[in-house]
Amino acid sequence: MKRRSFLAGGAAAAGAGLATAARAQGEPAIRWRMASSFPKSLDNIFGAAEHLAARVKAITNGQFEIRVFAAGEIVPGFEVLPACGQGTVQCGQTQGFYYIGKNKAFAFDSALPFGLNARMQNAWLYFGGGLELTRELYKEHNTINFPAGNSGAQMGGWWRQEVGSVADLRGRKVRIPGIAGEIMARLGAVPQSIPGSDIYPALERGTIDAAEWVGPYDDEKLGFHRVAPHYYFPGWWEGSSCLSFIVNLKEWAGLPPAYREAFETAAAEANVRMVAAYDAKNPPALARLVQEGVKLHPYPKDVMTAALKAANELYEEEAATNPVFRRFYQSWKPFRYAQYQWYRVAEASFSNFMAGQHLSPK
């Protein structure tokens, strides 16, 4: 962070009007386009990008304007990283794990199955070396990344039939992307990759047996509960799911330092606000779903245990052949261990006690 000495002494404060006029005359007007990997309907997520844009604009008295485009408007949702790296857009809102085809280590930026919860993810990124590591990887793709929000622990998806044990996964067609899909495959399921908009008809027709999306607030809008009434938890593949803002490196370097500071600070604000928005909106959504007859189930213990085992095996295999993944894993794995050791003590003992009480709703 830059610390400049004052040119103007004293604490005399001219009016805001003067400042605005001076800024408007002297400061560079910069207009950026931000490509989001998300549709507007995921309003907690898309809204966070719009919030960042509004903040940055207001902080700079309108001089630094970022226009946010939903997935597909100017860049396909899963191509935000290359589009940003190539300079098609100056910045983006995305998630690292969309790019595991380039390097599986990208998953550390957003979520690995059986990984860190939302607070732990921030602890690792901001104070555990995670941001330095993930920035090395994004740099190879000509971008710089900023933690930009989190969904919290996601739900485990919608099933047409109940899942009684790990044997029930065999041959089931499950819409689940990425590394989670690979783990499902190791458990005998058949992972499917279909866009969000195609999930409902596929579930309805029985083309697929199950689908994961996000959590109650986002899932409710797509109506999955009408065609697949069994709602499982937790989404062990996204114990938290971290978003990223990314910026083209050359554009970043060309930005006035004060604008860079504004962008980075606003990204951190988006990070804290997004999970708060999900936390506030998920409980009433889940209550509505349950009232409509949704059946809540925890994943059977043997599914959880088998999936964790498969995940650990996958990570060890990947670390053996992928040096970037190995370096990330060597930072992340002991961090995860220490986090859950500590979590058991104050945090979980408090929240679990509270969750076990008959609290009054009114």
Added chain:
Amino acid sequence: MKRRSFLAGGAAAAGAGLATAARAQGEPAIRWRMASSFPKSLDNIFGAAEHLAARVKAITNGQFEIRVFAAGEIVPGFEVLPACGQGTVQCGQTQGFYYIGKNKAFAFDSALPFGLNARMQNAWLYFGGGLELTRELYKEHNTINFPAGNSGAQMGGWWRQEVGSVADLRGRKVRIPGIAGEIMARLGAVPQSIPGSDIYPALERGTIDAAEWVGPYDDEKLGFHRVAPHYYFPGWWEGSSCLSFIVNLKEWAGLPPAYREAFETAAAEANVRMVAAYDAKNPPALARLVQEGVKLHPYPKDVMTAALKAANELYEEEAATNPVFRRFYQSWKPFRYAQYQWYRVAEASFSNFMAGQHLSPK
């Protein structure tokens, strides 16, 4: 949030130097003093105020400078609110529950025993109506508040002797402030109010039987484990403990809008970074303490249950006679209920599963 149309068209970006010069000439130079309620030794907390000051300065190219003073340097730690309201300082870093002598409703801003965890507190403040409510209260004291960080769930303090049941609390002198002290008194203990610096000798001499402070990272520095080896959890009085930045209302109104935006955004950044700092630093501190022979104990179930009952009774009594507290409580209580209902599902089932596994430390 203000949205101004652009005076200068196009996306042409002048260099950073030009912008800096223009700002230095045309913008008001503003210097504020921030009084903190905390000593520099609580570096996660005090550092968050310094981080905000550095951010705000950098975003404004050095024009808006905030100098942070530790507790007692210019304002006593527990008088930050009146000092800020009276304009002795323009802004402060504090916690609402230091001012329950003015109104017990101030506790909702930071922590009530058996209240919300850190994520829930943010959800209530940002998206559950909490910030609107607490701002009404701060406004009566000529200030405006911004969520500014959190410790996460705190530890339950250091005891010279073990606590086997609620009967063991009878007559014990416990350094514990505020509403938590009132609840301890209802359980038969004798709450003591002594400053942090006096805790160690009081514990050593046996003038007090127990003392609560924060958590492993902060507690370790004060060395309590050498004189009171029994470390209890959780700190049921601070399942999370939220900090606030406060600003004198007249100073706030006189600030250029862009500076206000910068301050508010930087406060949100402080909010997300502080809990991440605690989460990253507490686990190794606890590991060191355990290695030095500290004995970890959960509070006995009957202590937890009796304390929750006493807390609920206290809240109902206060709500019956204090209309501000009642209004806050009517918002907070159903929110707390809904939060813990939802917490049980995805978040706790994921994190508890992980905490119960034998994860590899390397």
